[in-house]
Amino acid sequence: MAGYEEVDVLIIGAGPGGAGVAYELKDTGAKIVCLEQGPWVTPPEHPHYHDEWEIEKQRGWAYDPNVRQLPEDYPVTGTTTPYMMNNVGGSTVHYAGHWPRYKPVDFRKGTEHGLEGTIDWPISYEDLAPFYDRNDAIYGISGLLGDPSYPDRKNAQRDPMVLPGKLGLKYAKASRDLGWHWWPSDNAVITRPRENREADVGHGNELSGSPTGSLSTPAHAHWPYNVRAGVDLRPMSRVETITAEGGRATGAVYIDRNTGNRHEIRAKIVVLAANGIGSPRMLLASAQKGHENGLANSNGMVGKYLMHHVFAFCDSWFDEPVEGFKGSFGSPMYSHEFYHTDMDRGFVNGFGMQVARSFGPSYAAMGTHTGYTAPWGEKHRDFFANHFANHLMVFMFGEDLPVETNAVTLDPEVTDSDGIPAAHVNYELHPNDIALAKYGIEKIFEATRAVGAVETNDTGVLYPPPAWHLMGTCRMGNTPEDSVLNKWCQTWDLPNLFVVDGSTLTTGGAVNPTSTIGALAVRAGEYIKRNYDHITSQRTTPSNADAPTM
Amino acid sequence: MNDALGEKPAPFGAPETTVAPGWGGGFFETGRPRLGGLEQPVRFTDAQAAVLNALADTIIPPHPDWPNASEVDLVAFCGRYITPSGYKNKHFPFADADSFTAALDKLGQAFVDADPAERAKALEALEKAEDPFFEQIRALVYYGYYSRPEVVIAIRRNVPAGKDYHGPPLPYGYIQSLEPWDETTLAQANENGSYLETEQVTRVDLSKLTWTK
Structure with a gap:
């Protein structure tokens, strides 16, 4: 490794956090480099046009990097099923596109109960609301405004709703008949074409991405524009160490995965956006003189308070067509009837019910989401005829408590293909999570039976949970004692080191986190843009009260 | 070639394998599985x-x-x-x-x-x-x-x-055969649901918790 290059802003990770910050900074004239360890996945690499699209979901498009084992992946050990991808666009390249926001109460869970490691966010819903709107406009979101379970969102832009099909209409009827809240979902799926993106055609395979661009991901919504404006995006560039000196981050050493060569890059501001497992891993792996426990970890909190949400999959079958293979996978509707804490239930927090699509006939034969595998032999034909496309699945997912011992650490024995320590996850469900989830399963089947479900099956409370949501491990907080970041996503230890991804979230809510991660990225990017000179001259990270404002 | 295991690399154009977790070079063998499976399938008698x-x-x-x-x-x-x-x-x-x-x-x-x-x-x-x-x-x-x-x-x-299933999700999708929301149903959607304003959030009665650690 000889010499180094200098830039203004170095971003590590090209998912929603990194892409969002770059988008806000792209027109400032700043020299910006984004290092992404994976490739930019191209349309022909998606399985959507193949007869074998279903088995491919178990292989190169498996959600879990430990199963998928692509060159860009890194191991995650422990009792865990981490669902992430490492490529331009991050894990949104295989997400469903569910796009709910947090509610005001989600920012005040410390006030509401304060159990385990729960604290209030350092910001409120009202602080973030305008950034939700801006972020939605960048991605392209379909849906319907007016949900009475949220504050008014009159400035949000929406494409027309995705079509519900028989499946969405059925659960909407169930919720309505029971007098429950329900509302058509917001989805990161465009229903009107945009530049370089086709509108949704209801194909339903978003969990293997979208070769047409109908799924709103940074690979389509951000990076073409970031690159056009001059942001230097470098796929196949794996960061080995974030460097620091004199109380400030100085840049990073990375490996060009095409050549194997190491390079040093120095930056005035470093933005880490490698997801709720990858970011703490990177900070811990960057232990160095003066930061022996890892960067930004003087209080020992990096990696702690990992949250995934508590999950159960609930299958119902009907004696009439539901046609779950039709329609964008992003939920057609949801119910937040049980979202808020009601102490008469005996637990804090709540859960959402999110109606999901099904996949194809192989999925039906292999047991859908609940392992209800079709019998082989004489009973197979009848089973298939009665179950395929008569199926409706509802996700029960609830807010899990932030627990200190639920944590990402470094595995002392396992490394990735470049010798960087693997992440190790310890995650155990809290009794409150389990009580909440069991209640949720009952309520979901109450609804489906009310509209004629003739058969049901569920996973029970899933352990380990399907970890699509990687949250809390470098959380924002109120003081250097209760968190890793201040309210502007600056690490308390190094004022020019920002963390902007799922690890930033102080609590998890009971909603999918990507819209909130994106909103925080817009906010952090705007903050850096407005306060660049101030940040680059700070020697210590200001308190929330003393930090310059927007 | 991974001599320790005597294995060839993955058959998808990948470079060398690694030995075992934690050994030099890492945990994962490199290589992306080809869509559609092997270009040269295994032959059976x-x-x-x-x-x-x-x-x-x-x-x-x-x-x-x-x-x-x-x-x-x-x-x-x-x-x-x-x-x-x-x-x-x-x-x-x-x-x-x-x-x-x-x-x-x-x-x-x-x-x-x-x-x-x-x-x-x-x-x-x-x-x-x-x-x-x-x-x-x-x-x-x-x-x-x-x-x-x-x-x-x-x-x-x-x-x-x-009856409408057509195999691979694309290029056709199902947009032409999906039922839309009807106005009557949508009009009923706002009959239920509420939220707490930020300043309405107060401490709940934790003595009602029914779980124990």
Whole structure:
């Protein structure tokens, strides 16, 4: 490794956090480099046009990097099923596109109960609301405004709703008949074409991405524009160490995965956006003189308070067509009837019910989401005829408590293909999570039976949970004692080191986190843009009260 | 070449494998599995192919309204999705050719010649013994059979709920046959639901918690 290059802003990770910050900074004239360890996945690499699209979901498009084992992946050990991808666009390249926001109460869970490691966010819903709107406009979101379970969102832009099909209409009827809240979902799926993106055609395979661009991901919504404006995006560039000196981050050493060569890059501001497992891993792996426990970890909190949400999959079958293979996978509707804490239930927090699509006939034969595998032999034909496309699945997912011992650490024995320590996850469900989830399963089947479900099956409370949501491990907080970041996503230890991804979230809510991660990225990017000179001259990270404002 | 394991790299154009977790070079063998499986499928002998087809007809028995599982070329499908001899067995359905063909050979001509009840008994024995081959062959038959275009046509013809199913999600999608929201239903959507304003959030009564640690 000889010499180094200098830039203004170095971003590590090209998912929603990194892409969002770059988008806000792209027109400032700043020299910006984004290092992404994976490739930019191209349309022909998606399985959507193949007869074998279903088995491919178990292989190169498996959600879990430990199963998928692509060159860009890194191991995650422990009792865990981490669902992430490492490529331009991050894990949104295989997400469903569910796009709910947090509610005001989600920012005040410390006030509401304060159990385990729960604290209030350092910001409120009202602080973030305008950034939700801006972020939605960048991605392209379909849906319907007016949900009475949220504050008014009159400035949000929406494409027309995705079509519900028989499946969405059925659960909407169930919720309505029971007098429950329900509302058509917001989805990161465009229903009107945009530049370089086709509108949704209801194909339903978003969990293997979208070769047409109908799924709103940074690979389509951000990076073409970031690159056009001059942001230097470098796929196949794996960061080995974030460097620091004199109380400030100085840049990073990375490996060009095409050549194997190491390079040093120095930056005035470093933005880490490698997801709720990858970011703490990177900070811990960057232990160095003066930061022996890892960067930004003087209080020992990096990696702690990992949250995934508590999950159960609930299958119902009907004696009439539901046609779950039709329609964008992003939920057609949801119910937040049980979202808020009601102490008469005996637990804090709540859960959402999110109606999901099904996949194809192989999925039906292999047991859908609940392992209800079709019998082989004489009973197979009848089973298939009665179950395929008569199926409706509802996700029960609830807010899990932030627990200190639920944590990402470094595995002392396992490394990735470049010798960087693997992440190790310890995650155990809290009794409150389990009580909440069991209640949720009952309520979901109450609804489906009310509209004629003739058969049901569920996973029970899933352990380990399907970890699509990687949250809390470098959380924002109120003081250097209760968190890793201040309210502007600056690490308390190094004022020019920002963390902007799922690890930033102080609590998890009971909603999918990507819209909130994106909103925080817009906010952090705007903050850096407005306060660049101030940040680059700070020697210590200001308190929330003393930090310059927007 | 990974000399320690005596294995060849993954057959998808990947470079060298690594030895084991934590050893120099890392945990993961590199290589992206090819869409559609192997470009050069594993070849079966005629005898092995006959056993494989007999297994397919045992797992999904013939029916006059449906293509026979033994007649939709699942032999080729299996050949594309199992791992060739000498290569690291790292992708679903995690079936290595040596073990897979050995299992076919073990069942042999006797399985092919057996009547359906006897075949079922033999397969049931594998299932009860939790032989890995059972889960591999069941997955390959289910994924393979329901991916074949002639079976997709049969689904459209035979399963009322599947009358619009057309196989690969793209290019067509289902936008033309999805029911839209109707105005009456939507008008009822705002009848229920509320939220707490930020300043309305107060401490709840934690004495009502029913769980214990």
